[in-house]
Amino acid sequence: MSLGSDRIRGVDPKVLRSVRIFLVVWLAMSGIVVYEIADGIVAWQETAVGVLAGIGVGIVSARMTKLEWDDKNARVTGRWDWIGVVILAVYVGLIFARSWIVGHWVDGPAVTAVGLAIVAGSMIGRILGTVHGIRAVTRAAGM
Numbered sequence: 153m154s155l156g157s158d159r160i161r162g163v164d165p166k167v168l169r170s171v172r173i174f175l176v177v178w179l180a181m182s183g184i185v186v187y188e189i190a191d192g193i194v195a196w197q198e199t200a201v202g203v204l205a206g207i208g209v210g211i212v213s214a215r216m217t218k219l220e221w222d223d224k225n226a227r228v229t230g231r232w233d234w235i236g237v238v239i240l241a242v243y244v245g246l247i248f249a250r251s252w253i254v255g256h257w258v259d260g261p262a263v264t265a266v267g268l269a270i271v272a273g274s275m276i277g278r279i280l281g282t283v284h285g286i287r288a289v290t291r292a293a294g295m
Contacts, residue, residue: 162295163286164229167219171282178275185269194265198258202269209270210277213243219285221293228289 185203189196216239217230246253250267258266 162227162290162293164222164225164227167217167228167230167282167286170217170230171279174275174278174282178272178279181268181272181275185265185272188261188265188268194258194262198262198266199269202254202266203273203276206270206273206275207277207280208273209243209246210274210279211281212277213239213274214278214281214285216240216243217282219282219289221289228286228293 185194185199188194189199216232216236218233218236219228219230221227222229250270251263254263254266254270
């Protein structure tokens with residue numbers, strides 16, 4: 153999932169910082185979910201579904217930041233537009249309703265584990281969506 157060193161140099165540090173934050177959150181949530189699977193709190197199949205659902209949410213929510221080429225600074229920058237704000241509002245709503253939504257399919261302590269799996273999936277989805285966006289912008293800019 154490497155961007156390539158020439159592409160990293162052409163990306164705004166704020167965009168790279170957000171990808172790094174998503175990576176740290178993904179690692180933390182994934183570690184907790186793996187522990188809960190190993191401890192027998194939740195079945196791996198339930199968390200796998202949570203991760204896949206989260207990846208879908210993350211890829212869509214990666215659109216919150218519109219990536220574009222900045223000719224002046226010769227790099228990819230991110231900015232928010234009205235679609236990004238709408239996606240953010242829906243994303244925040246899903247975060248708050250996560251336990252209620254997940255509670256329809258799993259019970260007890262598994263709700264937390266599957267909820268964390270969804271968060272882990274959404275973080276990896278955000279990373280994948282952002283990396284894809286960076287690649288598309290740099291390709292269009294001729295890098």
